[in-house]
Amino acid sequence: MELDEKDRQLVKLLQEDCKKTTKEYADNLQLSKTAVYERIRRLERTGVITNYVALVDKEKVERDFTVLCHIKLVQHTKENVLRFEREILKLAEVSECFHVSGDYDYILKVSVKNMKNYREFMVTKLTAINNIGSTQSSFSIREVKNSPSVYI
Amino acid sequence: MELDEKDRQLVKLLQEDCKKTTKEYADNLQLSKTAVYERIRRLERTGVITNYVALVDKEKVERDFTVLCHIKLVQHTKENVLRFEREILKLAEVSECFHVSGDYDYILKVSVKNMKNYREFMVTKLTAINNIGSTQSSFSIREVKNSPSVYI
DNA sequence: AATAATTATAGATTTTTATTCTATTTTTGA
DNA sequence: TCAAAAATAGAATAAAAATCTATAATTATT
Known part of the structure; x- marks a missing residue:
């Protein structure tokens, strides 16, 4: 179009x-x-607009502890990759997940309430997924910009 | 509330x-x-809902080349940081920008048409900002999940 | 370049939905 | 336990969406 x-x-x-x-x-x-x-x-x-949504203030709902979590897999077989992605899709805390080139395999955006909850998320949910080699967590100190919109 | x-x-x-x-x-x-x-x-x-927006198919508007760009600053003085953030806010290609802990100072989500345009963005816009020490670009191979919503 | 066919637009009409209003029920606090 | 406040339901009204018809603009064809 x-x-x-x-x-x-x-x-x-x-x-x-x-x-x-x-x-x-x-x-x-x-x-x-x-x-x-x-x-x-x-x-x-024509699908240019996919849907209409309400945006929520993360602070108001106590989910403003944002972490960009970098993940390396152990093995990159097709089955492992698909299983990993399928498991990630189940995790409500993960709002974004990109398979990327470079130092890590995946970069996730995770939104939780606080460090305690992030630890819980890591221990009981993320690392419970098989085949994760290593993780590196970058904690958001400040959200300079965070918009779902695309310039056109 | x-x-x-x-x-x-x-x-x-x-x-x-x-x-x-x-x-x-x-x-x-x-x-x-x-x-x-x-x-x-x-x-x-009460501000729980901040606004209502249309979501757009990035592929349909030719902005589906997504890069997570990691940035280190040279100097971390207050003025440098504020100027850097002010300049980033002007860049339409950057939909997200987080000041983070860890290996890098900032992580940006950049959406452009293709590699050529990303190079242009890097050369003429991003590195034109003073005080950038180094960058590391992770190119999105696949968008596993990409939603602005928050679980509650 | 002229004309037919198609597409986009404007304004009027109808239908649907949001908004307001009033009465009732439920919850909260003294 | 009772009074006050808040939340809810259903009805009435106002506003907006959706549709319809006619006209204008654009595109394709010869």
Whole structure:
């Protein structure tokens, strides 16, 4: 799907706030309500917009202890990798997990309440997964930026 | 603010999909429309829910080349740190930036189109920031999980 | 370049949902 | 135990989404 300038502006607005009225986006983009309505439907239909979600203040729900956990596997057989990834998907504390090149195999973003809970997570959940060679935890001292949006 | 079980379930639902009707959440939680409506307003008012956003398919908008970039600063004076963070905030390609403990000072999540664009980003934007000592780029081979939501 | 076909847009209408209101129930605290 | 406060349900109203019809703009075709 080709995005024109109006589409890009619209996606930008929807990534900032998806709960405005069609009329508000329309006024902002100098289009009619129907035009914006149809454009949004098209963005949804073609899969550019995948879903709409509420964002939560991690501090308010006591999950603002964030750790970037670097993991090396012992063995890199297909079965081991798939099992590892399947197990990671089950862990609610892990909001992001990337298989990466470089010094480590995986980088995880983990959000828990405090160090005690992180230790618990490590001991009872993470290292319970077979085939983990070593881990290196980088504790977040400060969140400079943390947004799910993508510039377009 | 204290969250009861209904609140937690509601936040979970809203983090998955914030565009359902009040009635749908009400049916799911076995509450009336008004009860759910008031609970949502309270979650917003107390700052548990910060905002509502559209999520975009990075592949569809050609920003699915993801890199976790580890940065060491040369000097850690207050001014240097603040200037570095101020400059990072300006870079649209950086969706996340954490000041961390451990081997590196900062970990960034960068989303661009391809390696060529990443190189451009590094050369013209990132290393243009003063005070960067060294960088280590971990290229995402596969996104196992990538969600902005928090378990509660 | 002219015209047909397609697509996008605007404005009006209808339908659905959010919001407000009032009464009732439940919970909390003295 | 009772009064006050908070939460809930259901009804009424207001607002927005969704649809429809007509028009304008764009694209493709000859």
